Amino acid sequence: MxxxxxxxxxxxxxxxxxxxxxxxxxxxxxxxxxxxxxxxxxxxxxxxxxxxxxxxxxxxxxxxxxxxxxxxxxxxxxxxxxxxxxxxxxxxxxxxxxxxxGTFNHLFEETLDILDYLYPNYRLHIITNGFSEVQYNKIKNSKIDHYFKTITDSEKVGVKKPHPNIFEFALDLAEASKDSSIMIGDNLEADVLGALNFGLDAICFNIKNENVGAEVKQIRNLLQLKNYL
Structure with missing residues (x-):
């Protein structure tokens, strides 16, 4: 859909x-x-x-x-x-x-393919709970930094997903609105429910095939995002 x-x-x-x-x-x-x-x-x-x-x-x-x-x-x-x-x-x-x-930088198999697919038509961003000094190295060293307009990390904001303030900060930084944005992540509590409770649509990357609830949009591999976007 x-x-x-x-x-x-x-x-x-x-x-x-x-x-x-x-x-x-x-x-x-x-x-x-x-x-x-x-x-x-x-x-x-x-x-x-x-x-x-x-x-x-x-x-x-x-x-x-x-x-x-x-x-x-x-x-x-x-x-x-x-x-x-x-x-x-x-x-x-x-x-x-x-x-x-940050010196080991294996991406999931479909990462580059889905980023190449989305990049021409959407503005892409990162929201991460990881530590600032590590996350930026991961993004740079894995050579995906050029895909992303903004990167929001929890240390910069002072709160972590699922706190609503990190999603609000990320939207403000991206100059984006809730209605025209979506969050994609693997963690049901932090990424998906955190976004949904904030009023931001979300898709769960359910790579471990866990029971996340039928009402939650979910994918099992990244290329399935093409079904939504």
Whole structure:
């Protein structure tokens, strides 16, 4: 079903355009090697990935700060594996992770194709909850920066999705209106419901085929956006 009257499209970055899980795994492989951490990477990621998502939810809700998120997602994962590491090493790994994450820049398979398809007819933007110093490197190093008119990150705004102020800030920065804009992201709470509650239309990039509700517009791969736009 085509959505008429759209001029501006706002994308989430991680897990929507930028393949966070793949790039994160490569980053851990790199920093574990550099710091001589002898762990099975697959086993570590099995524990780390859900822990990381839990801490990001707490971060969105302002229940932990950035430093706590960065430290505890690692320390909790090592504790789960009963792998003994010093505080200094956890802090070093936390710093190295941020330093190297933007050097791996795999996009989802359809990212460039859908951006090429949308770019001639729409103004494209980013709204991200990620850290400023990392997100801009991801966008630049993956060579997609030229597609986007504006980039709004939560640290710049002072609030995180799903807070309405970040969507309002992004619209003002883009000089766009709610009625002519749409949000596309993978996170039901932060991207989709956050946008809808603000009065902005949204499409869920439901790559993990979760139950998001029949009333929510959803796609399973990015090229399915052609059904709407």
């Amino acid at each position: 085509r959505i008429n009257g759209i001029t501006d499209i706002f994308f989430d970055l991680d897990h929507t355009l930028w393949d966070f899980d793949r790039n994160s795994a490569l980053t851990f492989e790199k920093i574990f090697s550099l710091n001589k951490v002898s762990l099975d990477l697959e086993e570590f990621l099995f524990h780390y990935e859900p822990i990381n998502l839990d801490y990001w939810k707490l971060y969105r809700e302002d229940k932990v700060d950035k430093a706590t998120l960065r430290y505890r997602r690692l320390s909790d994962s090592f504790d789960r594996l009963d792998y003994k590491v010093s505080d200094d090493l956890i802090k070093k790994l936390s710093i190295d992770y941020i330093a190297y994450l």
